[in-house]
Amino acid sequence: MLRPQGAILMRLSFVWALGLALSIFAGSHSATAQTAPSAFAQAIAEAAARDKSIASFYKANGYKAIWTGKASKDRSRRKALLSALSKAGDHGLPVTSYNADVLKTNLRSVKSVRDLGKLEVQMSKLFLEYARDVQTGVLAPSRVDSGIVRQVPLRDRAKLLAAFAKSSPSRFLKALPPKTPEYQRLMKEKLRLEKQLAKGGWGAAVPAKSLKPGQSGPAVVALRNRLKAMGYLKRSSTQTYDATIQKAVQQFQLSHGLSPDGVVGKGTMNEINTSMQKRLSSILVAMERERWMNIDRGKRHIWVNLTDFTAQIIDGGKVTFQTRSVVGKNTHDRRSPEFSDVMEFMVVNPTWNVPRSIATKEYLPMLKKNPNAVSHLKLIDRRGQTVNRGAVDFTQFTAKTFPFAIKQPPSNKNALGLVKFMFPNRHNIYLHDTPSKSLFAREVRAFSHGCIRLSDPFDFAYALLAKQTSDPKGTFHAALKTRRETQINLKTHVPVHLVYRTAFVPAKGRANYRRDVYGRDAKIWAALSKAGVALRAVGS
Template structure:
């Protein structure tokens, strides 16, 4: 049935059943109401939330009545199902055709009761998927610690019963600018896909300024198609093309040197489908975070190797970051928490996993190894290494804590930013400044290292100190470990986006450094999400 046909059918109502009810005698009408309610109760019995809603609703119809509001509710539901693909949702899961056939075949109050509950089931599935996502994050990757703001299922039904039907559905998806821009990009890429994509791949592993020939022409055409180069007939890698490559590199998190080396070429040759998958995954991830992020908040995008402070959805500070190394014990997790203090001149309390797996083996070979670290017994007393037989211990029975006192050489640098969490992840300074010059920056044990930690601190302190820089350095110059509380705790969101947007300029794409977005796409595809090509 066409969308127009669906509209006509839904607005007309359940004609056969309504006529049957109208022509019935009073006693028959009572029997039909009873049969309807019994069918609803029976069909809803296996779903606790559905059963509770209809019990409280007096087993009245939410969808299958003959009133104007019932017709509007049905129309709004089917309109929302029709729009599910726009949101990257698995539209087949809600099975509009099956629901329409069931409505069309209603011939008795019992049929109507069964159709009533079928519509509510589809509604609940669609509403939750649209608001908080199709997938359960932790089932996809154990390092996605995201606490999804799930809403009570019954509240969807009670809320819908009291709301404008179309308005209720409009309110479900995230209302962030990010989500709106991602959806806009999704629809744009679908049109590009329908037109055949960005043309043939560039048949070269790399190209340099000054070169010419067929490969340069192919790269020119792809850069034009992607919007990084104005229309041009050049067949040489000239200054204009170099600038276009730089623009592409900036938008893809690459070193903007204007040279199309192997890394840049691999990204230029990515397909529209690949980018579309990243967008759909990013929309799903945005649904997992569908609650206020905070008027002021900190966002760390692991794939982008950056940390940013946002005020009223505007970036007010950003710095490069180093994230956890891509191995099973070091990858940085994804979660949200609140930063409530910073520590200036921090002591590094070496995590036990690092102490026994990295430092104990070194001290077994040479008791004076890693001499900048101090050992403490269970009572907090410093212990001389000369009194310890390191070979008597292993990872399970090593009884000492290892700490590094405040200093320029401290592994945490001179300041750390704390949002206490069970994963022992925080943001901090580092003496290893050279790593920030690298394009791919996954080197830490899981915490987030900042290139500009002092400036990061000034920005945070500016909300509570008249002279944030002076306050910070006066505290730093004492050389003593000092805790500075945030007067207003700042939400911190550690996220992972291979596609994200900015208020202006092209959509940003990044490499899938931990492979997480690939796993999410596979799970979405298994759930029924598919790529589509749309004519403009």
């Protein structure tokens, strides 16, 4: 259901009503407040008893009001909070969770200092709920999907209240959302789509399975009109799939991660006919994901967008290097996880220590059939000695009892290629080279066991080493020529962020959309909807 923005703005009238009522209440009960200050403190203590953070804050401040007093600072805080809540929809937050009408009802029922204490705590809880949602997200990522193992930077609630109480209320609340340029661009794109949705969206879907240059007829007209509504085509009266439409299709394909052949095949048609509501939900999910990453990402950092199949080096907010990537296959045990860590070193001519899951699930069945299978791999016993396969009966082992480690020595055919980039983590995920270069030509590149394969690993290494040596290429190849496993430490460690964005907005150009390869964004949107986040149309 679409929500008109006007309904939210009506809550602003409550600011005046709250201030007036509290002022009247404070005046008529001033004697009570002066003769029995402990009554208000006791009321707060009782109301906050089940919330350790709020109880801690009020205990530290001597149980003084920050919302319900008649002082100008209290009025400013009330006004700032209600103003922020009225704009919660701009951030794609669950507006119905911040129900000012409940406060209004509770205010009208205030008849004692005890009631006022309850209202004081209630407003603090509302502030903390909104602050958490807009600052670090509505959802707990790992509860939505086990592959999202990101650590959300939750703030200390008691300290947040204390900082707010000492700050300019409006400035404090405005500083809560992420300040990344991407978050601001997503908000702008959200508003643009909401305004267009109010005007009817992109119009009718294209009634065809595919279209190609040279065709004409009603389906081509529908394609023309939809591309025009999306902003890829200027006004035109053509009914033929001409060069102008072909160029517009190519631009559409580029901004949707498709091969820009200018032909509307099945994949392109699916993307063209995706509804505006679906795109808007992708924007809202991307904003939630930005809130999960409301952290310092590092002036220089590595950004791997799993849905875009790319790995980038970002310096000062600008992409200074980019390469294609292959990510984990879309199966429960191979999907690449989402998390952040720090790259510490690279290994040239790496040995591949086969993960036990791969050794037992993939190689053990092969060895049972033929002890000489996968002969390029070495079996190592617990003493570190290479095993003579002819002396082993592999049929006696199960996945649990298999006693050997499996390794692949450095070589051009090594599964890790000739270099791997390490950011040690409990998920055993890293970036690496690969001998399987043909996969980088695919449009969808989800084939690995979970690690990230790079199309241009040598150039990636040069870009990293350029910060610490005047001859990065020479440094790298000196190690490569030894043909021995060699570790090159990064003098300055580089943050690595494995992210999953089906919607993102470049600094220049149109919003980009990608397919939900693991279905994670669908889960996030379902969870956000359940939490009360809703699409809306906004009149201009």
